[in-house]
Every structure is written in structure tokens, then in C-alpha cells.
Amino acid sequence: MAQVPNWRTKLIENYPNLLHPPEGQPEAAASYISCEEGWHDLLARLCVRMQAALQRGETIRILQIKKKSATLRVYWRGDVTPLTIARIHEATAVAEARSACTCEVCGTEGEPYNLGGACITRCATHARGELVPAPPGPENVHLVRVATPGRDRVVARRYDREADRFADEDPTGLESKRRETIVTENWRVDLMLTHPRLFEIVQDDPKSSFGYPNCAEEWRDALEELCISIETALGQNETFKYFKITQRLGVPWIEWDGEVSGDTVAKIDEASRLFGAFVLRSSRLDGREKPLR
Known part of the structure; x- marks a missing residue:
């Protein structure tokens, strides 16, 4: 029987x-898909849009398709024009936004759940773990990188699931309660601007802000995961701000202030512990401490 x-x-x-x-x-494709069947439809839509974005003679290669923090992540490269890049970024942003509200198991509308510290998207039927409270403000608002003349920007855009597109036709003119941020060459500032609920940012001089990450770029991915874990743990009316992110004797040192429940404190402490353990493991190279600066 044929397979x-x-x-x-x-x-x-x-x-x-x-x-x-x-x-x-x-099955041997380098970009083999690492997510469940519930996202099959949105991946097919993404491929259609990416293919339509290509102009004559242009080629791209999808390098990886995976799930990260309950949303789709797609990595690609290619020989294409800036216009095509903008179209592909738009297509992937729409797919990522759809994945954030689509059950990964069955494809129906879903919500984020916290399952033992991991964030998953599920419908009520396939729900596991604890439902993550929706943040204040409009639903389905996502930070999206938008190419504009002279610079890239990150803007807040509302995703319309029924229409499968962002509600704003012109993202460069979007008005939102969330602050528009400029994509900088400093990953630390980008991190702070991407997580405004966690940082009190000095607009004229972000580097002087409390919580400005005083650490090496090796911490970047782990710190991003920590921020997502903390945002997931926070209740609707709870507040959190970083006071210090640094190291002491090679050990990650984080100080923060906020008004949160005891249960949330426990979740933040656990996320911070996992962050510290990851940094310590990754900072060792050939049995020696790897410099963090």
C-alpha cells in the first residue's frame, strides 16, 4: 500500500x-515544518502570499518554520528587491498574527495558555494549562516591523482574523495607543522598546533608563524569552518594571519592582531562575568562563 x-x-x-x-x-527539506496541523492552513496562505510577492527572476529560500512563544516564526533569505522584502515581511507578519489566535491542534480560533512556563495557543476544546489574561487595550494588536523611506519602524497593528489581514491599510499612518518605536542598531534598546510594559524608558536617552541591559549579546535570546515569560505571568492589573539587568561575578543579576500577586512573584522568580541557569550554561566555553562583554 502506498504511503x-x-x-x-x-x-x-x-x-x-x-x-x-x-x-x-x-521530508529532508531544511525548512521542515516544526508545528502542529492546526497551523497548516495559515502556512499554506503564507506560501501563496510569498510566492505572489516574488517578481520575475527573484528567488527565496525558507530556512526554518517553527513555533516560538506560541506564535509562528519563519526565517528566509533570497535575492530580491526592497519592494519584495516589504511584501514578504507583510505576509509573514500576517501569518504570525494569525498563529497567535489560532489553535495549533485544530485550526479554530484560540487563545494563549501557560503550560508549565511554556506558552501555547489553544481553543477551549484543546486547552491545556492556564489561560493567559489578555492585556489592556484592543485585542489582537501586534508589533510589526514596517519598511518606510529612510528607516524601518515597529508599529502596533490590529489583526482582523475574519479578513486575515491587518485592519490598517496604511501601516505608516497607523494611530495607536501603543507607542511607535524606531528599530535601532542597539539590540538592548530594541528589547526595551518591544516590551514597554516591563521597562520605564527615558525617551531622549534610553541607555540611561532603569533596567537597561548591562550584558553581552549572548544573553539576547534568553533575555527575550524571559521578557515574554514575565509578560505571560502578569495579570491584567499587575505592574512590573525592571530596575537592573546586569551581572555580578559572572552571574546574572536582575532587580525589579512592581505590584503583583504572590503567585505571579513565584512565576517571575522561576522564569528568572531558568534565565540565569541558561546564561551560566551558555557562558562556558571549553570548560572556561566565556567573557560576557
Whole structure:
């Protein structure tokens, strides 16, 4: 009996010019899909949009498709014009926004749940863990990188799930209660601007802000995960601000202030502990301490 291809290999076979599988071996594609079937439809929509974005003679290669913090992540590279880059960024942003409100198991509308410190998106039927309270303000608002003349910007955009698009037709003219931020060359400032609920930012001089990360770039991914974990832990009316992010004798040192419940404090402490353990593991190289600066 012939083997029936699963949805992942079928999708890869349908879009070989994007996913570039070895001939006859779709399961061996470097971009093999690391998420559940509930996101099959939004991935198919993404591939259609990415393919439509390409102009004559342009090529791209999707390097990785995975889940991170309950939302889709797509990494790619290619030889394309700035216009095509903008179109592909728009397509991936829409797919990521849809994944944030789509059950990864069945594809129906879902919400974020905290399952033992991991964030997942589930419908009521497939829910596991604790429902993450929605933040104050409009629903389905996402920070999206937008290319504009002279610079990239990160703006807040509301995703319309029924229409499968962002509600604003012109993101450069979007008005939102959330502050627009400029993408800088300093990852520390970008991190702070991306998580305004956690940082009290001095607008004229972000480097002088309390909580400005005084650490090496090796901490970047782990610190991003820590921020997401803390935002997930915070209740609707709870407040949190970093006071200090630094190191003491090579050990991560974090100080913060806020008004949170005892349960939330425990979750923040656990997330911080995991962050510290990760940094200490990754800072060792060949049995020696790896410099953090």
C-alpha cells in the first residue's frame, strides 16, 4: 500500500520553489515544518502570499518554520528587491498574527495558555494549562516591523482574523495607543522598546533608563524569552518594571519592582531562575568562563 504523505510533506511538495526539498525527499527539506496541523492552513496562505510577492527572476529560500512563544516564526533569505522584502515581511507578519489566535491542534480560533512556563495557543476544546489574561487595550494588536523611506519602524497593528489581514491599510499612518518605536542598531534598546510594559524608558536617552541591559549579546535570546515569560505571568492589573539587568561575578543579576500577586512573584522568580541557569550554561566555553562583554 502506498504511503499517504503527511500535511507537512504535502505542503513542501506544493511549494518547492520556496522550501527547496531534495528531489523525491520532501521530508529532508531544511525548512521542515516544526508545528502542529492546526497551523497548516495559515502556512499554506503564507506560501501563496510569498510566492505572489516574488517578481520575475527573484528567488527565496525558507530556512526554518517553527513555533516560538506560541506564535509562528519563519526565517528566509533570497535575492530580491526592497519592494519584495516589504511584501514578504507583510505576509509573514500576517501569518504570525494569525498563529497567535489560532489553535495549533485544530485550526479554530484560540487563545494563549501557560503550560508549565511554556506558552501555547489553544481553543477551549484543546486547552491545556492556564489561560493567559489578555492585556489592556484592543485585542489582537501586534508589533510589526514596517519598511518606510529612510528607516524601518515597529508599529502596533490590529489583526482582523475574519479578513486575515491587518485592519490598517496604511501601516505608516497607523494611530495607536501603543507607542511607535524606531528599530535601532542597539539590540538592548530594541528589547526595551518591544516590551514597554516591563521597562520605564527615558525617551531622549534610553541607555540611561532603569533596567537597561548591562550584558553581552549572548544573553539576547534568553533575555527575550524571559521578557515574554514575565509578560505571560502578569495579570491584567499587575505592574512590573525592571530596575537592573546586569551581572555580578559572572552571574546574572536582575532587580525589579512592581505590584503583583504572590503567585505571579513565584512565576517571575522561576522564569528568572531558568534565565540565569541558561546564561551560566551558555557562558562556558571549553570548560572556561566565556567573557560576557
